[in-house]
Structure formats: structure tokens, C-alpha cells
Amino acid sequence: MIRPLLDWLDDRTGYRKLTREALYENIPGGSRWRYVWGSTLTFAIVVQFVTGVALWFGYSASAQTAWESIFYLETQVPGGWLLRGIHHYTAQLMVPLLLLHLMQVVIDGAYRAPRELNFWFGLGLLGLTLGLSLTGYLLPWDQKGFWATKVATNLMASVPFIGGTLQKLVIGGSEYGHHTLTRFFALHAGVLPAALVLFIAGHIALFRKHGITARRPLRRPDAKFWPDQVLKDAIACVAVAGTVLALVWWRRGAELGAPANPAEAYSAARPDWYFMALFQLLKFQDWFQQHLPGGGLLWCVILIPGAIAAFLLLMPLLGLRKAGHFCNLAGLWVGLGFYGAFTAMAYWHDLGDPKFAPQYAASVALEHREAARVKYLATKHGVPPEGALALLRDDALTQAPKLFAAKCASCHSYDGGDGLGRPLADTQTAAELKGWGRREWLRMFMDPAQIVTGRVWGGTAFVHPPLGKSRSSMVDYVLEEIPKFTPGQQAMLERVILAVSAEAALPAQRAADTRDAALIEQGRKDFGPDGLNCADCHEFRGEGGGKGCDLTGWGSRDWTIGITHNPADKRFYGRRNDRMPAFGEKGELSRPQIEMLADWLRGTVE
């Protein structure tokens, strides 16, 4: 039944002859492990095509949807993380496999006549693979891919004469955006794979035409490709697949960073590891600038990589003579040595060198924090049509520390730092604001040992008045009255602290405020003439008042926004305000920015 059908097919196509030729190719000296590299690469390319097309089914190439569609794939589509992980780590593994294949070909002399053309096909495949890596790196549109690609495409502009035009063509204009993604995607999923298929067809056809270059001396009798060599190839492919899966498992899939943000430079953006040597070379640009004619960039981007490419292309011609072959081998080993050394140097700078590593680590940590945050927000609220970046833009937990570092940290500290966890650049002149609104903060403020320190008012005119002015009476009170308090008055002070802190209505203190409701009620009375006479200066819940701030609603969202808007308002410091700018009134901070700062300081952001 089957037989006549296959005969018919064979009559029309001649498939039997083709498969026989494909499978029963003679291998002089028998199958060997050193011949497996080409097959592992073919396997890797098949995996990349299969997984790549499947990723294509769910990917959307635009600046508002690229990151978002990948996040959806990773979190909402079962197996999505595995699919993308396999694609990512197979790409990673292809580079060492390509190097191994190249080494084997050169060491065995398989690149010499009549196989030059095939060697050049192979080099073309190497270039195409690197091009696929480079274009694929941008597609998730995360900070790492965005900033690394920005550098790569700016380097492209250094190509003499046509660089600028080339760059514009590749990124689709002078700005990075929708067209950068659509173009990179067309290159990554269309142009480069099509070219790859053509080159592979040529590469394999020529390989079959000339046959395998057997390693001499032949140690065993000849064998056939099927099944002897195929078995070894299959084992190698299983090893490759296993390595990929192990990497995917170990790294929990491929990384997806925070969405690309052109306004937020990511200084720790690096190319993929196999480009790190070239990345490192750029750090020597200045050396080339100083010592060689033509400009440093020309050397680093054009001449040196160009010389390496030229050397590889000329190898088959050089290798015609025995001395040339040794020259090629030496060049290859030296080149690999440099490649390894530069790669290692690049990683040492980032991870170990005390001069660069802390900055790198801080940048990576910030990016990881934002990546985690945006994923949390996207899961909780969904991604708005403007894209996931808008979630971070409107997020107090992300923006407030940056605003604090930029606008507040020249005077205030947050947890002893600048809000982003970095040490303060200037000497602190105003209060520590971590725990703003909490009982602990007020206890610190009312502590005679602390009020004159930099943590509270130590750097202000309230403690060190300008010539001819007097110290703030609040400071006098804390320094002179409180140490003399009787135990009864100390208890009153503690209740007043509870009462004033309750004004902040902090979610974190809600339980404590409810528990201490009676004490708080008593504290409100202690605030007045029957207690500590705070109301002589401070207005509180509609009573009393004088020189001091109105403490009604102290530490609440409204109060915190108000004092940031204009501290010289009579509700706050009035004319006695010492240097704190009216951030809102002067337009230094927008209303939403002040709200984000207040929410973050009060710890109400989820």
C-alpha cells in the first residue's frame, strides 16, 4: 500500500537518492566528536526558528507594547517564560558553538582550497548570527536593551561617510521609538533569518560537495554519516538542549528589565557578554586617540574590528602554505586570548574593580528595583494604553525618592541618606524625614539631646539664629523646660506626642492610634492650659495659637503637602521660615509631585 505511493513520490522527486546522499555520506576514518559542532549549530538554528516564530505570535513591536507584550507572555501565558528563556539562552550558546566550529575548521585545515568559499559562507553565518543577537537584544524594549542599543547604533554613526545615514536608516529617524522597533524586528525576524537560510543552504551544499575534511591520521575504518556520526551529533544536541534548559531553569527564564525610559539613563546597560570585549575596547579609545592618527573611535569601531574581519576572510588564502596555516592558527589563538582577556577585564571593571563596581552595582540595583516595582504595578492595576512606563511615572514609591534626592536632600536626609540610599552630598542642615508623622519622629524632636543635632534643627536658624535674632522659643522649651519635667509632666508629654502624631492618621499607626484612643484624648487636653501649655504658641484643633505652627492635622497628607507648597505660610513657619523654598508656590514642584513626596514620606504607598 505504502510502497507504490513512495515509488510514485520518488519518481516525481527523486527523494530516495537525495536522502541516501544526505545520510550515507562517507566519513574517512569514522565518526568523531570533533565533527559535531556544525550539527549543533544547525540544531540551535532550528530551535531559534521554531521558538522565534512562536514568540512572534505574541510580540507587538511598538514603544508602548513591546515590553508589555513580553511581560504578558512571561506572566499570563503558560510556558511563555520557558519559550522566551529557550530562545534567549540558545542565542547565548550559539556564540561559543560558533567559535568552537571555527576553531575546529581552522585547526583541521578544513578552510583551505577548494573549501575557501564555504569558509566564507561560514563567516557570513557568524556575522548574521551576531546581527541577530544585536537586533534581538533591543526587542524587549527594556532599559538594558534600549541603552545598549543606543550605544551600538551611535557607534554605527562613526562609520566614515555613510555612518550618519546608516544610523538613521536603522533606527528609523533621529529618535528612538516605534520605528526603531519595527525596523529592528523586521531585520531580526525577516531579513536576517532569510539571509541565514540562504547562507546555510550554500554552506551545507558546499560541505556536501567537498566532503568532510578528515583529521589525519585516520584511526579507524571509514563510516557513514548515518547513523554513526548522527548519533554523536544527536548526543551533542541533547547536551546543548540540556545546557539551555539548565540555564533557563537556573536564571528563571530570560531577564525582562524595567521598560525603556529615554529620560532615565541606565549607566549599567551592557551588551550581551560576547560583545563585552568590544565594549571594553571602547574604554581604550583615548589611548588610540593619543598614540595613533585618525581618531580613537575610528580605531576602536572600524579599524580593529575591520582588521579582525579581514584576517578571518584572508585565512583560506594565507593557509595555502604550511607557514600560512600556522600563522592562521597563531592568529586565532592570540585573537581568542585577547578576546578572553578583554571580556574578563570588562567584567572585572563592573563586578570587582573598586573604582567602577560600586557605581555599577548601584545602577543595577536601582534598575532591578524599578523592574520589580513596574511588574508589581502592572499585575495589580493592568497596563494603561500609554504603556507600562506610565505606571512608574505616576508611582510615588518610584518618583518620590528621586524627587527627594534632587530637591530635598540638599538640606534634609532620609534614613541618613539622600532618599535613594546614597550618602548625602551636602552637610545636612534640616531635619531627618524618615518616619515623618510617627511618634518616634516626635520623640526625637522633643528630645533635648537631639533637637540641636543635625538630625533635627541643629543646622537651622531656629538653633543658631543670625546676629541680632533670638533662638526659637521651641528650642528653648525643649532644652530648658523638658529636662526639668516631673514624672507627671513627662507622662503628659508622651500623651501629647501620641495626640499630635494621631493627627497624621498614618495607616501604619492606625492600630496603635485605635488602641491608645483614651491616651490620645487625654493628650489633646494636656496640650492646653491644664497641661503643658503648648497651645500658648500652637493652634491645635481650633484652640490656642501664637507664633508656632498650627499643629491641627500635623503630619497629615494635607499638612505635609501644605508645608511643602509654602512653608512661609502663617499656618506653618510664617516669617520665621528658614531657607526652605516654597516648592509649590514657586512652581519648583508640581502638585502631583508634592503629593507623591507626601505619600512616600507618610509611607502610604502600596
Place this chain on the structure above:
Amino acid sequence: MSPDSAPPDATPRREFLKSAACVALGGCALAAPVGAVVVVLSHPMHSKGTPQPVKLTSLAALPLHGPPRFYQVVAERRDAWTKFPANAIGAVFLQRVGESEVVAFNASCPHLGCAVEFRTERGCFYCPCHDSEFARNGDVRGQSPSRRGLDTLPVEVREGGEVWVVFENFKTGVAEKISLA
């Protein structure tokens, strides 16, 4: 080697085992990528829509026993990775058939999903794609290709005469009304 000669081998059994191993190992190597592809690509089979009540109009805008009125249904919608606050999700016809009783038809034809129109001169719903005709009460009329009448949707008349419709779509081309949600 002549392409027609069989591969010389002294031990066919050994050769067979090698071949079988090749096939098995090849399968192993491709299992994970192919498996991941199949699982990911079949994801839409498990995803479903969710019917949601949407406010469309008020009773005052619908004359009693008047002609069916066409309304676009705009609602919050999660389209894969994007959450749209207001996205057009479909269209309905509303008819007020009692003091506070409203009938709603999904405006997509139960035959193959084209947009149904209301023909005032003939007093019936009509699908211009394949000539399906439906009476004002939604029943199929005449030689229509549609296997069932227009799909009714649950209507709630809430306080203040607000008309809310629970919008959803149904499987086309069959006689039964099968929810796609």
C-alpha cells in the same frame, strides 16, 4: 559510493539500535522547545471573555414601543496586555417594550457575525452580508441563512431609569445560543 547500494554493515542489529538512539535523542533535544511552542500557541484556547454590565442610556431616551435604537457598547476592557479604560466592545439594539421593560439584542448577526441593521421601512432587522432577516422580536424570518434569532442580552433598569446591559458574544452559525464567555 553508488547511491543505490545499501550501506554496508556487518551487524544490522547494532545499526538498528544506533538509528533508534538517534531518533530518540533527536526527539529529546527538540522536546522542550517544541513543547513550549505548543503550550504557548494553544493559550488562546483557554482564555475567555467576561460578560460585564454596561450603562447604555436612560429610559427617557427610549420611546415606548418605538423603533429599536442602536448603541455602541463602550466599557473598560483588558485586551491582552493593555487595560483600556474605555474601549468599544460591541453594539446592541434597545427597544422599550413596557413602562420599565427593555429588550436588548446583540447587533452582531448570529449567522456569521456581520453587523445587523434595522430597516425602518420593512420593520425588521436585516443583515446585509448574507441576507438574514429578523422580526422586531428577534425571530428569524423567511429564507434566512441564520440558524437562530438575534441574541438577547440581559437588561437591568436601575435607579433613575438607567438602562444597563450585560454584554457578551455568542457562537455564530449554530442553532443554539452558546456563550463565548
